[in-house]
Amino acid sequence: MYCKYCGKFIETEADVCPECLAQREQASAPAEVKAEPTPVQAVEEPAPATVEVKAEQPAPAPVQAVPTPTPVPQQNSATVGLGKAITGAALGFAGFIFAIVGMELSILPPAGLILNLLFALPMSIIGLVFGVQSIKTFKQVCKEGGRKPIATLICGIAGVVFSGNALLFVLIGLIVSCTVCSGIGYYNSGYYY
Helix, strand or coil, rough: CCCCCCCCCCCCCCCCCHHHHHHHHHHHHHCCCCCCCCCCCCCCCCCCCCCCECCCCCCCCCCCCCCCCCCCCCHHHHHHHHHHHHHHHHHHHHHHHHHHHHHHHHHHCCHHHHHHHHHHHHHHHHHHHHHHHHHHHHHHHHHCCCCCCHHHHHHHHHHHHHHHHHHHHHHHHHHHHHHHCCCCCHHHHHCCC
């Protein structure tokens, strides 16, 4: 038998284990020691604790909580890394445009330097990193045997190409800006004025 309060196995045929029975008796003992009731109040005496003996029943099997697995959404392997690849391509292209404009403005040193250092350089570096990560994602999916994410590869390559060219133009723009600032070069010669 099992105790109906705590579930502990009892070798006898009682419903309650000795520990729970002792706790029940202690809980009912203070109820017996009450103050004198007023004449208006009616006093009920607590019923004595009884132990019922039942015929032996088979022991229930212990219940084990089986955790239910949380469903994991399946990602289509054809689109893995596509968001990062598109971001890399977009940042690479924007960095490329800013680098070309910055190179053209490099004859005006503050404008060219600001455009190259604050816009073109960070965009191209982030675009290059995302493009390389997208190409690595493509290789990883192909190695695992999933569907080839062709769009991820194309956008990753575009990001790397645009970012690489942007970094090249940023470098050229910085060199031109430095030569103009230092006073040497074609633009500061007497011929240009």
